[in-house]
Amino acid sequence: xINVSQAREIILKHIPPVKETQFLELNLCLGRVSAVDIxxxxxxxxxxxxxxxxxxxxxxxxxxxxxxNPKVFAxxxxxxxxxxxxxxxxxxxxxxxxxxxxxxKGVDSxxxxxxxxxxxxxxxxxxxxxEVNKGENVRYAGEDVKKGxxxxxxxxxxxxxxxxxxxxxxxxxxxxxxxxxxxxxxTGDELVEIKEKLTPxxxxxxxxxxxxxxxQSAGALAVVLGIxxxxxxxxxxxxxxxxxxxxxxxxxxxxxxxxxxxKDVLKELGTTIKFWRVAxxxxxxxxxxxxxxxxxxxxxxxxxxxxxxxxxxVRPAIxxxxxxxxxxxxxxxxxxxxxxxxxxxxxxxxxxxxxxxxGALYASLTGPxxxxxLKSMVLANGIMELAEGLENLRAGDKVQVTYLD
Amino acid sequence: xINVSQAREIILKHIPPVKETQFLELNLCLGRVSAVDIxxxxxxxxxxxxxxxxxxxxxxxxxxxxxxNPKVFAxxxxxxxxxxxxxxxxxxxxxxxxxxxxxxKGVDSxxxxxxxxxxxxxxxxxxxxxEVNKGENVRYAGEDVKKGxxxxxxxxxxxxxxxxxxxxxxxxxxxxxxxxxxxxxxTGDELVEIKEKLTPxxxxxxxxxxxxxxxQSAGALAVVLGIxxxxxxxxxxxxxxxxxxxxxxxxxxxxxxxxxxxKDVLKELGTTIKFWRVAxxxxxxxxxxxxxxxxxxxxxxxxxxxxxxxxxxVRPAIxxxxxxxxxxxxxxxxxxxxxxxxxxxxxxxxxxxxxxxxGALYASLTGPxxxxxLKSMVLANGIMELAEGLENLRAGDKVQVTYLD
Numbered sequence: 001x002i003n004v005s006q007a008r009e010i011i012l013k014h015i016p017p018v019k020e021t022q023f024l025e026l027n028l029c030l031g032r033v034s035a036v037d038i039x040x041x042x043x044x045x046x047x048x049x050x051x052x053x054x055x056x057x058x059x060x061x062x063x064x065x066x067x068x069n070p071k072v073f074a075x076x077x078x079x080x081x082x083x084x085x086x087x088x089x090x091x092x093x094x095x096x097x098x099x100x101x102x103x104x105k106g107v108d109s110x111x112x113x114x115x116x117x118x119x120x121x122x123x124x125x126x127x128x129x130x131e132v133n134k135g136e137n138v139r140y141a142g143e144d145v146k147k148g149x150x151x152x153x154x155x156x157x158x159x160x161x162x163x164x165x166x167x168x169x170x171x172x173x174x175x176x177x178x179x180x181x182x183x184x185x186x187t188g189d190e191l192v193e194i195k196e197k198l199t200p201x202x203x204x205x206x207x208x209x210x211x212x213x214x215x216q217s218a219g220a221l222a223v224v225l226g227i228x229x230x231x232x233x234x235x236x237x238x239x240x241x242x243x244x245x246x247x248x249x250x251x252x253x254x255x256x257x258x259x260x261x262x263k264d265v266l267k268e269l270g271t272t273i274k275f276w277r278v279a280x281x282x283x284x285x286x287x288x289x290x291x292x293x294x295x296x297x298x299x300x301x302x303x304x305x306x307x308x309x310x311x312x313x314v315r316p317a318i319x320x321x322x323x324x325x326x327x328x329x330x331x332x333x334x335x336x337x338x339x340x341x342x343x344x345x346x347x348x349x350x351x352x353x354x355x356x357x358x359g360a361l362y363a364s365l366t367g368p369x370x371x372x373x374l375k376s377m378v379l380a381n382g383i384m385e386l387a388e389g390l391e392n393l394r395a396g397d398k399v400q401v402t403y404l405d
Numbered sequence: 406x407i408n409v410s411q412a413r414e415i416i417l418k419h420i421p422p423v424k425e426t427q428f429l430e431l432n433l434c435l436g437r438v439s440a441v442d443i444x445x446x447x448x449x450x451x452x453x454x455x456x457x458x459x460x461x462x463x464x465x466x467x468x469x470x471x472x473x474n475p476k477v478f479a480x481x482x483x484x485x486x487x488x489x490x491x492x493x494x495x496x497x498x499x500x501x502x503x504x505x506x507x508x509x510k511g512v513d514s515x516x517x518x519x520x521x522x523x524x525x526x527x528x529x530x531x532x533x534x535x536e537v538n539k540g541e542n543v544r545y546a547g548e549d550v551k552k553g554x555x556x557x558x559x560x561x562x563x564x565x566x567x568x569x570x571x572x573x574x575x576x577x578x579x580x581x582x583x584x585x586x587x588x589x590x591x592t593g594d595e596l597v598e599i600k601e602k603l604t605p606x607x608x609x610x611x612x613x614x615x616x617x618x619x620x621q622s623a624g625a626l627a628v629v630l631g632i633x634x635x636x637x638x639x640x641x642x643x644x645x646x647x648x649x650x651x652x653x654x655x656x657x658x659x660x661x662x663x664x665x666x667x668k669d670v671l672k673e674l675g676t677t678i679k680f681w682r683v684a685x686x687x688x689x690x691x692x693x694x695x696x697x698x699x700x701x702x703x704x705x706x707x708x709x710x711x712x713x714x715x716x717x718x719v720r721p722a723i724x725x726x727x728x729x730x731x732x733x734x735x736x737x738x739x740x741x742x743x744x745x746x747x748x749x750x751x752x753x754x755x756x757x758x759x760x761x762x763x764g765a766l767y768a769s770l771t772g773p774x775x776x777x778x779l780k781s782m783v784l785a786n787g788i789m790e791l792a793e794g795l796e797n798l799r800a801g802d803k804v805q806v807t808y809l810d
Contacts, residue, residue, distance in 0.1 A: 026599065027629070030618045045777060046603055051707075080635065082595030084606040100595050100706065102606045139777045151783065159809075160622060161782030164615025164708055168608070168779055172599045190487030190505050194431065194577045198451055201489040201507045203573070210569025213435045217565060224432070230485065301505065303569055330786070330808070332737065333764045359738045359803050361766075372450060373549045374573060377566030378556065381735070398764050403735070404564075405810035 003388060004312060004347045007278045007288070011313055012327075014274065015320045016293050018246065020178045026166055029158045031219055032176040033323045038152040043142035044168050048103040049081075050110045052137040055094040055118075055126050059109040059134040070127035075118065079104065094126050103138055110137035145169070155325030157219070177323040182215045183242035184208045185225040187235065187253035187262055188301060193227065206374070207251040207306045211299070214310045215249075218318045235265045243269065243291050246321060249314060252301030262298055263287060271296055279388065281346045282371035283309040295321075302371040308349045311383065311402075329402040336384070337364040340393040347388050351380035352401060363401050380404060408793060409717065409752045412683045412693070416718055417732075419679065420725045421698050423651065425583045431571055434563045436624055437581040438728045443557040448547035449573050453508040454486075455515045457542040460499040460523075460531050464514040464539040475532035480523065484509065499531050508543055515542035550574070560730030562624070582728035587620045588647035589613045590630040592640065592658035592667055593706060598632065611779070612656040612711045616704070619715045620654075623723045640670045648674065648696050651726060654719060657706030667703055668692060676701055684793065686751045687776035688714040700726075707776040713754045716788065716807075734807040741789070742769040745798040752793050756785035757806060768806050785809060 002010070021035040050056065057073055065071040073094035077085050081100035089095065089106035096118075097103075097110055111132045118126040145151055151165055152158075158166075158174070166174060191205040192198060208224050215222035223245055228238040230253070239262075242248035253262035263273060266289055276287035276298065282305035287298030297314055299306050311329075319327035334354060342348050352363040366379040382401040386393060393399070407415070426440040455461065462478055470476040478499035482490050486505035494500065494511035501523075502508075502515060516537045523531040550556055556570055557563075563571075563579070571579060596610040597603060613629050620627035628650055633643040635658070644667075647653035658667035668678060671694055681692035681703065687710035692703030702719055704711050716734075724732035739759060747753050757768040771784040787806040791798060798804070 026614055027617055030621055042603070044779065046608060047606070051775075051777065080595075081593055082606055082635075100593070100608070139775065143773075143775070144778045144780055151780070160615050160618035161712065161779065161785070163618040164611045164712065165779050165783050167599050167611035167614035168708065170599050170601075170603065170609045188486055188505070190485075194572050194575050196575075198447070198575065201452070201487055203451060203505070204575045206569045206572035209431055209572035210565050212432055213565035213568040216435055230487075303573065307566065307569065330759070331761050333761055333766055354735070356736050356738055356805075359805075361738055368548075370456075370544065370548070372456065372544045374449070374566065374570050375549055375556070378564075378570050380566070400761075400764075403808065 001277045001279045002275050003279045007275060007286070008313060008316065010274050011288050011295070011317050012320055014290050015295055015317045017321055017323050018177050018180055021175050022178055023173045024176055026163060026172055026174060029174050029176060030160070030163060032158050034152050034154055034156050034158060035175045035177045035323060037150050037154050038166070038171065040145045040147055040149050040151050040169050042169065043147050044145040045139055045141055045143065047141050049139050050097045050099055050101050050103060050137060051139050052110055052112045053098050054110045054112045054137060055116055055128070056097045056103055056107040056110050057094045057128070057132065058089070058091060058107050059132045059136065061092050062111070062128050062130070062132040065128050065131050067129045070129050073126050073128060075124035075126050108134050108138070112137065153325060155323055157324060180220045180246040180318060180321045181223055182220050182247045182249060182318065183223045183225055183245040184211050184215065184249045184251065185238050185242050186227045186251045187230060188227070189230045191227045206303055207301065210303065210307055211249055211251060211310060214307065214315065215318065218315050219322055220318045230261060232261050232265060235261055236269065239265055239269060243294050243296070246294065247318065248294060248296045250296065250298050251306055253298065266291070266296060279346050281343065281348050283312070283349070286313065288313070303374040304377055305371045307377050308383070312349065331400045332361060332403055334361040334363040334399055334401045336393055336397045336399045337362050337395055339395055340365070340386070342386055342391060342393070344391045345388060348386040350384040350386065351376035352382045352384045353379060354382040354401060354403065363399055406682045406684045407680050408684045412680060412691070413718060413721065415679050416693050416700070416722050417725055419695050420700055420722045422726055422728050423582050423585055426580050427583055428578045429581055431568060431577050431579060434579050434581060435565070435568060437563050439557050439559055439561050439563060440580045440582045440728060442555050442559050443571070443576065445550045445552055445554050445556050445574050447574065448552050449550040450544055450546055450548065452546050454544050455502045455504055455506050455508060455542060456544050457515055457517045458503050459515045459517045459542060460521055460533070461502045461508055461512040461515050462499045462533070462537065463494070463496060463512050464537045464541065466497050467516065467533050467535070467537040470533050470536050472534045475534050478531050478533060480529040480531050513539050513543070517542065558730060560728055562729060585625045585651040585723060585726045586628055587625050587652045587654060587723065588628045588630055588650040589616050589620065589654045589656065590643050590647050591632045591656045592635060593632070594635045596632045611708055612706065615708065615712055616654055616656060616715060619712065619720065620723065623720050624727055625723045635666060637666055637670060640666055641674065644670055644674060648699050648701070651699065652723065653699060653701045655701065655703050656711055658703065671696070671701060671703070684751050686748065686753050688717070688754070691718065693718070708779045709782055710776045712782050713788070717754065736805045737766060737787070737808055739766040739768040739804055739806045741798055741802045741804045742767050742800055744800055745770070745791070747791055747796060747798070749796045750793060753791040755789040755791065756781035757787045757789045758784060759787045759806060759808065768804055
């Protein structure tokens with residue numbers, strides 16, 4: 001039986017990134033993955049401009065200014081953002097300038113309106129009550145981004161800040177990778193659809209719903225194929241359909257039991273199984289294979305095992321397929337609130353509630369950690385990872401937790 | 406000038422939560438907000454069932470079993486998940502049972518197939534190599550959720566785990582709050598649309614794009630009204646249109662400058678301005694008012710100030726309006742990597758990169774922190790909050806950071 005790291009390595013080695021791209025309008029790009037490095041074609045800001053409402057002056061003309069000894073400047077123009085003036089200012093001349101307006105020629109600084117008094121009218125003068133430093137309240141051209149600079153890398157996910165940056169650069173369409181399509185199939189004669197009434201021995205199919213939501217959260221498109229009964233013919237037909245998408249998730253049916261046809265059917269259809277058990281809890285019966293270029297995951301049927309193995313293996317696989325540069329969640333250091341006894345050979349993924357108390361981050365178990373306890377996934381805002389080798393976790397131990405957004 | 410906490414309090418006090426609800430199919434509910442407490446109408450699991458593939462027996466019949474001294478049981482039936490058997494088992498009888506199948510009457514435990522050997526055929530017997538504890542590998546009815554228990558509260562956001570839980574309960578449609586519609590209007594004669602070429606003194610309109618993305622990320626619907634020129638008539642017309650939505654964000658035009666008509670126009674249209682400056686950096690010129698039941702934010706035009714004030718004020722307002730119970734981001738304790746000098750009177754929001762190094766979480770500044778440096782929002786995965794009263798941050802100080810997903 002391989003461990004979690006080995007399993008992840010095998011999976012990621014086989015995942016083919018999508019090649020197809022789309023040109024999308026910028027307002028549709030949130031959460032999509034850039035298919036190219038994006039270079040700035042201009043400076044941001046494009047010109048030196050005022051960071052404040054105030055008066056643009058030559059700084060050295062303010063030398064010695066104070067509340068008791070203001071320096072007086074002639075205001076020769078008003079300059080709003082969006083406009084320019086052609087004149088070059090002379091000594092002791094000022095321009096009343098608005099935030100964002102370009103710094104006129106001949107001046108080098110802006111004094112805030114709060115540090116001035118003016119008469120507002122014809123032959124306007126402004127008194128300046130303090131010394132101004134050269135460059136004060138000036139935002140220089142290219143201060144944010146220089147022309148030619150790479151602002152977004154191929155594989156970056158386009159978050160709000162990136163969208164704003166692209167707009168600043170006047171980029172109205174972006175080449176993004178298409179989203180992978182992930183087919184989801186549940187197996188098991190015990191499953192009934194959620195609209196149907198339960199009869200003895202039956203449970204509702206929940207995994208295609210939670211997996212569908214996880215696929216969407218990972219930025220891919222979920223194609224739910226429903227439930228396949230534990231009959232070879234039906235499995236074969238639905239799995240064949242699933243293999244026509246970019247990735248196939250089969251929920252349930254991968255175990256040592258006699259009724260677990262899934263592996264057989266996958267093999268029959270030409271899938272090479274790379275592994276089918278991983279030393280972890282929850283989630284041991286996890287299979288992974290490749291049907292030509294289509295990755296196939298056999299996920300455990302237990303609801304929590306299903307969600308946890310998705311998090312650990314399928315999510316990074318989807319992100320790699322989607323072209324993302326960063327495919328793993330952020331790990332946070334935290335302090336365990338509970339004792340916990342585990343099997344030394346397995347890596348554990350416990351569902352926890354993270355709390356920030358007195359400047360430290362604590363992780364408390366959500367309650368019972370059985371692989372059937374879906375409530376643990378509802379309550380959790382983090383997954384605590386306990387490494388192989390560890391046997392007893394003690395309250396107060398330092399742990400690593402991934403934060404679930 | 407009021408402080409950040411006061412501003413947030415005033416805003417939240419005025420935000421009206423949406424009342425209208427929608428009944429949505431479960432697969433459309435990811436990220437939506439439940440409009441009701443949801444009670445379980447059944448136990449999960451609905452019946453005692455096997456957690457393993459193995460043999461269901463009476464535990465006490467295995468007393469004394471070991472590798473050298475197996476106990477032998479007659480296998481009277483095979484039981485797959487989804488099926489039941491009517492028979493009540495007698496002493497030393499076993500049922501070959503699959504994961505998820507209901508525990509038959511008369512037995513109380515399941516021994517894993519790995520701890521057994523059987524002949525597989527007619528008159529099947531199974532040898533059991535170890536003592537089994539009563540209840541071993543049995544998942545009891547209601548172990549996850551008890552009938553009548555509230556599993557989801559009004560105001561919960563429906564994440565993957567919740568979707569799985571609802572499916573388990575056979576709930577195929579959920580009553581959720583409708584999403585608030587947030588209108589976004591940019592003002593400023595310096596702005597040109599992103600498809601247009603820049604002329605001297607002009608910059609591209611980026612704030613409606615970044616704000617649109619932030620509104621979407623907060624789970625609301627963005628309605629972008631474009632750019633209004635700094636002319637009263639045009640502002641009046643577009644602001645009036647904006648006031649027909651649930652919330653209006655006006656970007657730019659709220660400052661001390663003469664060209665800032667926005668406040669005047671808002672007042673003219675009947676908006677009560679509650680405040681228009683907040684002691685923070687970036688973001689000081691922030692206005693908030695109410696036009697009857699419609700909250701109106703006047704956000705600063707600087708791209709970073711715009712995004713930060715959105716994060717601090719508009720996002721919680723949208724989440725409150727959307728009916729969410731939890732409206733603030735998670736704060737993480739971290740250690741500052743940089744020295745930083747600030748003004749004592751203002752609360753600062755610095756853009757940082759969080760890194761987990763040797764079991765501790767560090768926050769490094771993204772670089773220059775000017776309110777025009779949009780790159781800081783591209784690079785950041787966290788916002789470090791420095792309280793009023795603090796003057797000098799030192800590398801090594803403990804700080805609070807919100808993690809941006």
